[in-house]
Amino acid sequence: MSSKNYHILIVDDDTEFHQQIRYAFRRQFLFSGAVNEQQLFQKLEEESDFDLLLLDLVLDDTEAKKGLDLIPQVVSQYPELPVIIVTGDRSIDTVVTAMKLGAKNFLVKDDFDFDYWEQRFTEVIEGSKLKQENRELRAEVDRRRALENEAYPFIGESPQIKEIKRILKLVSEEPDVTVLITGETGTGKEVAARYLHAHGARSKGAFQAVNLSAIQDTLLESTLFGHKKGAFTGASRDMEGYFSQANHGILMLDEIGDIDQNIQIKLLRFLETKLIRPVGSDQDIHLDVQVVTATHRDLSAAVQQGRFRADLFQRLKAMVIELPPLRARRDDIPLLLGHYFQEPDLSKVMTEGALEAMLEYSWIGNIRELKNAVSYAQLRARIQDKKLIDERCLPVEILNSEPIIPVVMQGNPAGGEMGAAPAASPASPKNIDEEHALIDLDRIEKLLIQKNKVKKDVAIAIGLENTDNLRYRIKKHFDKHPHLFANFPTISQSYRRIVKL
Amino acid sequence: MRIVLLVEGGRRAPQALFTQCAEWGIELQRINLEQDDWTNELEKAYGLMLMLPTWGANAYLSPVALWQQYLQKAAPDIRLIMASFQSDFQHSNHLDILRLTDYSTSWWEQCQLVGHMEELPPLIGVDLSEKLSRFFAGHGQDSIVAVLSRIRLVVQMASRELSKMDTPYDEIYRDLVEPAELAQKWREWRNRWINYYPLFEHTPIATRLKQIAKQTDGVEAWMAAGGKDEEPLRDGSILQVLNEVRTRLQQIENQYVVQKLSHTYR
Numbered sequence: 001m002s003s004k005n006y007h008i009l010i011v012d013d014d015t016e017f018h019q020q021i022r023y024a025f026r027r028q029f030l031f032s033g034a035v036n037e038q039q040l041f042q043k044l045e046e047e048s049d050f051d052l053l054l055l056d057l058v059l060d061d062t063e064a065k066k067g068l069d070l071i072p073q074v075v076s077q078y079p080e081l082p083v084i085i086v087t088g089d090r091s092i093d094t095v096v097t098a099m100k101l102g103a104k105n106f107l108v109k110d111d112f113d114f115d116y117w118e119q120r121f122t123e124v125i126e127g128s129k130l131k132q133e134n135r136e137l138r139a140e141v142d143r144r145r146a147l148e149n150e151a152y153p154f155i156g157e158s159p160q161i162k163e164i165k166r167i168l169k170l171v172s173e174e175p176d177v178t179v180l181i182t183g184e185t186g187t188g189k190e191v192a193a194r195y196l197h198a199h200g201a202r203s204k205g206a207f208q209a210v211n212l213s214a215i216q217d218t219l220l221e222s223t224l225f226g227h228k229k230g231a232f233t234g235a236s237r238d239m240e241g242y243f244s245q246a247n248h249g250i251l252m253l254d255e256i257g258d259i260d261q262n263i264q265i266k267l268l269r270f271l272e273t274k275l276i277r278p279v280g281s282d283q284d285i286h287l288d289v290q291v292v293t294a295t296h297r298d299l300s301a302a303v304q305q306g307r308f309r310a311d312l313f314q315r316l317k318a319m320v321i322e323l324p325p326l327r328a329r330r331d332d333i334p335l336l337l338g339h340y341f342q343e344p345d346l347s348k349v350m351t352e353g354a355l356e357a358m359l360e361y362s363w364i365g366n367i368r369e370l371k372n373a374v375s376y377a378q379l380r381a382r383i384q385d386k387k388l389i390d391e392r393c394l395p396v397e398i399l400n401s402e403p404i405i406p407v408v409m410q411g412n413p414a415g416g417e418m419g420a421a422p423a424a425s426p427a428s429p430k431n432i433d434e435e436h437a438l439i440d441l442d443r444i445e446k447l448l449i450q451k452n453k454v455k456k457d458v459a460i461a462i463g464l465e466n467t468d469n470l471r472y473r474i475k476k477h478f479d480k481h482p483h484l485f486a487n488f489p490t491i492s493q494s495y496r497r498i499v500k501l
Numbered sequence: 502m503r504i505v506l507l508v509e510g511g512r513r514a515p516q517a518l519f520t521q522c523a524e525w526g527i528e529l530q531r532i533n534l535e536q537d538d539w540t541n542e543l544e545k546a547y548g549l550m551l552m553l554p555t556w557g558a559n560a561y562l563s564p565v566a567l568w569q570q571y572l573q574k575a576a577p578d579i580r581l582i583m584a585s586f587q588s589d590f591q592h593s594n595h596l597d598i599l600r601l602t603d604y605s606t607s608w609w610e611q612c613q614l615v616g617h618m619e620e621l622p623p624l625i626g627v628d629l630s631e632k633l634s635r636f637f638a639g640h641g642q643d644s645i646v647a648v649l650s651r652i653r654l655v656v657q658m659a660s661r662e663l664s665k666m667d668t669p670y671d672e673i674y675r676d677l678v679e680p681a682e683l684a685q686k687w688r689e690w691r692n693r694w695i696n697y698y699p700l701f702e703h704t705p706i707a708t709r710l711k712q713i714a715k716q717t718d719g720v721e722a723w724m725a726a727g728g729k730d731e732e733p734l735r736d737g738s739i740l741q742v743l744n745e746v747r748t749r750l751q752q753i754e755n756q757y758v759v760q761k762l763s764h765t766y767r
Contacts, residue, residue, distance in 0.1 A: 016651075016681060023677050024658045027666075088647055110650035110747070114661055 006125050007032065007049050011040045011067070012056035012086070017109070021054070028118055036060070037070060044074075050081055051125045055103075057087040057094065065089065068097055075102035082128040084120065104128070142204065154188065154195040155339050158329035164321060168192060171319055172200030178271060180256075180316045181294040183323030186366030186463055189294035192323060193252040202290055205249030210242050212263075213255035213476065214469050220263055222279045224253075231280020243276050243287055250290045256316065257297030257308060258476070267291075268312045297433070326363040326370065333359055336367060340374040350377070350389040357391055361398045364443070368463035373398060376461075395461070396450060437477045438484060444474070445488040453494055474498055502528040503547035503609075505582065506539070510555025510564070510703040518584065521601040525609060534707040540575065548580035548612070550596070553587070554626030558699040563626035567633065569618060570757055571705035577616025580609070587625055594618070629704060630757065636697055637754045645693040646750055648686060652724070653743045655681040660740045663731070670731040678728040687724035690717075706753050713749050716742050 007030045010018050018033040025031070032047065034040040036059055044050070053074060057067035067085065074083055082104045087094075090108040098106055104124045107117060154165060171179060179196065181189045190209050197207045215223050222231070226241030242251055253259075259267070270276050271291060275284040293316050302308035326333065337358065338344040346355055354377070363369055373395050380393035391399060444458060451457035459470040475498045478485060485492050485499045492499040505522065507514060507529045514529070522529050529550065532539040543549075551568060554561035565583060572581055584596040594612045596604065638644045659678050662668040694714070701710055720742050723733050733739045 017654075019680060020654060020658060020677065024661075088644075088650065109654060110646065112654050112657055114658070 006030065006051040006121070007047075008052045008054060008121065009034065009040070009043055009050045010054045010086075011035070011059070011070075012054070013059045014056070017056075024114060025118065025121075029121065037066065040070065040074075044078060044081075051129075052121055053081055053083045054086045054121075055083055057085060057089055057098070065094065068094070068101060071098060071101040071103055080128065080132050082124045084124055146198075152191045152194045153339065154191050155335050156329065156332040157335060158324075158331045160324045160329050161332060164192065164323065165195065167321060168196045169199050171321075172196050174319075175201040175290055177290070178316055178318045179290075179292045179321060180299075180319065181292060181321045181323060182299075183294075183296065184325045184364075184366055185296045186363075186368030187323040187325055188367050189254060189323060190252060191367075192321060193250065193292045193294065196292060197250045200250075202249050206246050207250050207252070208242050208246040209252040209254060211254045213258040214465075214472060216472075217260055220259065221266065224263065225266065225276045226278035226281075228278055228280035231278075235280065238278075241276070241278065243270065243289055244285065246289045247287045248289075250292055252292045252294065254294045255296075256293035257295040257299055257302055261309070264309045264312050268309065268315060271312075271315045297436075301433075326366045330359055333363075333370070336370055337374065340371050341378075348388075351391070353391050354389050354394055357394055357398050364439070365463055372461055372463055397446070434481055434484070437481045440473070441477055441484060441488050441491060444470070445490050448490045448494055453490065455494065471495065471498065502526055504528050504530055504542070504545055505548040505550050505580075506530055506532045506542055506546050507550045508532060508534065508552065508555075508564075508568075508703055510552045510562075511557050512552055512555075514552050514584075515598065517601060518598060521604075525604075525606045527609070534703060534705070535711050537708045537712075539708075543572075543576040543579065546576070546579050548582050548609075549576075549615075550582040550584050553583050553585040553624055555703040557702050558696070560700075561626035562629055562700060562703070563624040564629045564701075564704040565621055565624055566628060566630040567704045567706070567757055569615060569621065570630070572615040573618075574756070575705075578614055580612040581615040581618065582612065583624070585624070590622070590624065592622065627700075629700060632697070632700055633706075633753075634758055637750070637758055645690065645697055646754075648690045648693060649743070649746065649750070651681075652683060652686050652690065653740075653747060655683060656728075656734070656740050656743055659728070660734055660737060663735055664737070670734070674729065674731075682727070684725055684727040687721075706757065709749050709753055713746050716746055 006028075008025075009032050010021060011034045012018060013035050015033070015035060018031070018035075022031045022033075032043055032050070034043050040053075055067050055070060055074075057065040059066045067087070071083055071085075074081060083102065084105045084107060085095075085098045085103045086107045086109060088109050090110070095106045104127070105120050107120065154161070156162075156165075171177060179193075181192050183189055193209065194207060197203060210223070212220065222235070222239065222241065224241045224243055226244055227235050227239050229235055229237050253267075266276070270287075270289075274286055274288065276287060277284050299308055299313050299316070303310045303313050326336075334346060334355070337346055337350075337355070341349045343349050350358075358370070358373070365372075376395050377389045377393045381387075381389045384393065386393065444462065447458045447461050448455075451461065455467045455470055459465070459467050462470065464470050464473070474491060474495050478495075478498055482499075502523075503526055505527050509531060514531075519529050527547070530542065530546075532542060549568070549572060551565060553565065554563055556562070565581075569581060572579065580594060582594055582596055583590070583592065584598055586598050587595075588597050588599060590597075635644065637646050655678060659673050662673045662677070663670060694717075698710055698714065701707055720733075720739050723730055723739055728734070728739075
């Protein structure tokens with residue numbers, strides 16, 4: 001930006017000085033002038049685009065330094081306008097007083113030096129603009145954070161949710177305690193974490209949420225802790241990890257039960273020392289981050305099975321918040337529907353039959369599933385040109401709200417219908433992890449059939465962001481439970497590269 | 502014989518003073534403050550005697566504070582003797598000229614070295630340290646430096662335009678030099694100089710003021726013509742003189758004005 005664009009207001013009773021300064025800096029700055037206090041405030045009222053005020057201290061024939069009185073007035077009324085004192089008085093007392101009152105610099109007329117003065121004018125203007133921009137950016141960040149938290153409202157008036165909110169508020173007053181949020185998938189663990197962030201001492205800091213299961217194991221360490229340039233192939237520059245980005249804020253680690261032993265050790269080290277070490281670095285970095293973890297897994301069982309470190313588990317469960325599944329707080333379903341339909345009076349958007357079906361549905365995917373169902377129903381209603389959403393607009397699994405149990409596809413799987421009764425379970429699940437995988441795969445299998453194998457639609461129906469996440473989810477199931485896939489031919493066919501039976 | 506330098510201060514010291522000093526083993530040596538070699542005499546001097554009050558610009562003046570400040574740095578181990586006809590002035594270094602016979606050789610021994618002298622009680626005559634502050638005061642009508650500063654500002658801006666920006670001098674003269682009315686400002690400077698200069702004839706700054714007076718003579722014609730001549734501005738001679746004058750004035754201010762200057766960028 002050319003300094004010519006900067007507009008400077010000179011306040012000096014010596015009009016000759018105005019002319020001389022205008023002449024000397026005519027190529028660099030635009031000038032306006034005032035010779036006394038009255039004209040100064042008149043100019044400031046009339047024009048708001050001044051970038052700098054050059055203020056003389058003595059503004060009449062007396063020796064009184066009226067300019068000193070004007071500094072605080074200008075600073076309080078026009079805080080964005082920096083003031084430089086330009087005067088003949090060079091006593092140290094005056095300099096100190098002027099600077100204490102808020103002047104940004106002090107120039108003595110007798111010391112006039114074109115280059116030096118131009119530099120000071122520009123520095124003060126740009127320094128002030130930088131501060132102003134910083135303030136605006138900070139305000140914007142705060143505004144966006146508030147909006148972000150508003151975008152994840154913690155909806156619910158059921159006794160369980162009221163109690164959880166109360167606990168979260170209490171916990172939010174402890175900015176260093178590690179919080180573990182458990183609950184089925186889609187129960188709103190991130191929403192609860194954001195609620196904690198919004199109401200706590202760290203609300204001005206960042207909130208970073210990362211789904212650990214969505215990140216490849218090989219990239220997880222550098223994603224979390226950052227890396228130095230050259231730390232590994234493709235590390236072409238230094239990169240901050242989620243921990244650094246969440247400094248002074250909250251880092252939510254979702255699906256904590258899915259991380260491997262190496263990351264568990266590093267996470268434990270951070271929780272104990274507040275230190276991280278980026279990949280490829282020989283320096284530790286101290287960070288001030290509150291860690292909130294979440295999982296739908298039973299970590300106690302994982303500890304017993306030796307898949308999760310007991311010492312880390314002990315650290316994580318300093319404060320455990322368990323979110324109930326939606327089916328355990330059906331009273332909140334109308335509230336959630338009102339929120340997602342953006343219409344509290346549900347009779348204006350759906351029929352009683354549709355509402356009843358939604359109230360009775362088991363919502364195994366919890367709130368995420370409900371949200372997707374609302375989007376789906378709205379779209380179906382538009383397609384069917386219906387003013388109110390009725391049962392026919394609802395996803396088929398809601399209409400057929402039988403308990404979901406694993407299915408074994410027999411015969412031609414592609415010809416099977418959603419909701420067709422499964423023949424039998426392939427075998428009793430060995431453990432809760434396998435049971436979960438079975439339920440999840442069964443659901444994906446059904447949806448693949450229902451959505452004509454359009455993976456994107458399946459991902460959306462499950463509440464995943466994209467097909468990569470769906471593929472990764474299937475891969476994880478396959479890596480751990482390959483034997484289950486014999487029962488899910490549609491999945492196996494759709495993901496041939498992963499499922500190698 | 503011990504040598505004591507004598508500043509007569511615009512009046513003739515009585516012969517009796519010389520005679521009495523000789524009896525005490527003191528040789529009084531008059532010094533000419535307008536010549537800059539008098540400072541060499543300080544090295545071998547036992548003391549410096551001021552005839553008070555001094556006389557200049559048709560007024561009695563008191564330069565003691567300025568001398569005290571000067572000697573405390575330049576020659577702290579000599580004695581500053583204040584000789585006057587002021588019998589009621591009580592100070593260990595005061596010599597009452599009307600009662601010379603009351604003093605003995607031992608009196609000189611008990612005189613304080615200037616490096617140990619505390620502030621002085623008021624003496625007859627205008628306090629020149631106060632006048633010197635006014636000389637430098639930034640905005641007041643009395644300030645000689647303020648006028649010079651305004652002249653120098655214009656000359657500095659004009660010189661820069663001419664040498665660095667290649668702006669035609671016609672334009673510079675029309676837009677900057679002529680409106681500044683340099684001839685009038687120079688007269689104002691001269692008038693103020695004439696008012697101040699005689700006041701400091703018997704002070705340690707007299708030598709520097711004499712040098713400044715000589716230097717400003719060199720720009721007199723250019724200033725009197727209102728800065729019409731381009732050449733002295735182009736060759737930098739005018740600005741050089743003004744800068745040197747400013748430097749000398751700053752030296753004086755730094756040395757003698759109690760409230761020191763603040764040079765924000767040096």
